[in-house]
Amino acid sequence: MPLQSKRTSHNRKINQRETIPRILIVCEGERTEPDYFSAFRVTNAVIRGRGMNTLSLVHEAMRIRDLGGNFKQVWCVFDLDSFPEKNFDEAVRFAESENIKVAYSNEAFELWYVLHFDYLQSASNREQYKETLTKHLKKKYLKSDPDIYELLISRQSVAIANAKRLLNDLHPPHFTHAEKKPSTTVHELIIELNRLKSTQRS
Numbered sequence: 173m174p175l176q177s178k179r180t181s182h183n184r185k186i187n188q189r190e191t192i193p194r195i196l197i198v199c200e201g202e203r204t205e206p207d208y209f210s211a212f213r214v215t216n217a218v219i220r221g222r223g224m225n226t227l228s229l230v231h232e233a234m235r236i237r238d239l240g241g242n243f244k245q246v247w248c249v250f251d252l253d254s255f256p257e258k259n260f261d262e263a264v265r266f267a268e269s270e271n272i273k274v275a276y277s278n279e280a281f282e283l284w285y286v287l288h289f290d291y292l293q294s295a296s297n298r299e300q301y302k303e304t305l306t307k308h309l310k311k312k313y314l315k316s317d318p319d320i321y322e323l324l325i326s327r328q329s330v331a332i333a334n335a336k337r338l339l340n341d342l343h344p345p346h347f348t349h350a351e352k353k354p355s356t357t358v359h360e361l362i363i364e365l366n367r368l369k370s371t372q373r374s
Contacts, residue, residue, distance in 0.1 A: 193244030194218065195368065197361070198233040200225055200250035204315045205281055209249075211321030212365045215372045218243070226250055226263035233272055246272045247361055252279040253298070257350035264349050275361035276349065282313075284358040285320070287334040288327040293342060295353035328362065335359035 194216045199205035202221035209219050218241065222232050229248050237246050248267055252260045260276075267274045277283045282301035286292065289308040296304075305313035309323060317323075324331070335356050343352040 193368070194242055195245045195247065195364070196220075196233065196237060196241065196243040197247045197249060198222060198229060198236060199248075200229055201281065205249050207316075207318065208321055209361075209365065212369055214365050214368045216368070217365065225253075226255055226259045227266060230263050230267045230270070230272060233267075234270055237272075245364065247275055248272055249275045249281075249358070249361070251277045251281055252350060252353075257348070260350045261348045273360070275356075275358045277356040277358060278350065278353050281358070283354050283356050284331065284335070285313075285324060287338075287356070288324045288331040291334045291337060292354050332359045332362060 197209055197217060197219045199221045202223045206219045206221040222229060224232055229250050233246055233248050237243055264274050264276060280298040280301055282298055282305060286301050286304050302313050338355045343355060
């Protein structure tokens, strides 16, 4: 390839990265969620795992955002787990007041994985989700499984539909986020990552 053509191609890629809106994703988990979201390979996604929970995580996302980086969107990813419901709801409200979007799971991130296979109408805990995933994956589910994205990608549209159904049909609108068991808004982040990924291909 001529030198000029190589430069043109390189400059086109740089310009493309600059025009794709940057997105910051700050996760409660240090490995599981960051590894999963990284597998989407969105060029302008900055993904951080912090080992913090609820309100502390929102403050950390604000800190990173305020350092600069020209982020078009900022997301926090956290679970209810065993944390007080009051803290969970407060964190969601505070994030929204700071224009930070929340991809939460009530009560564990593995709910999002399970929704690729099942529509759940009753709450389960993390261990029960793991057992369900082991059954569907036909191998022991491991949080650190580097192949989880590839194992689930073919059923992602099913998970999105099930997550929407949980939020829209199962729970009364007056319920707080913590009261909506089970529920997740992870699909909203997934939809956005897929949109950004399609943009960087065009």
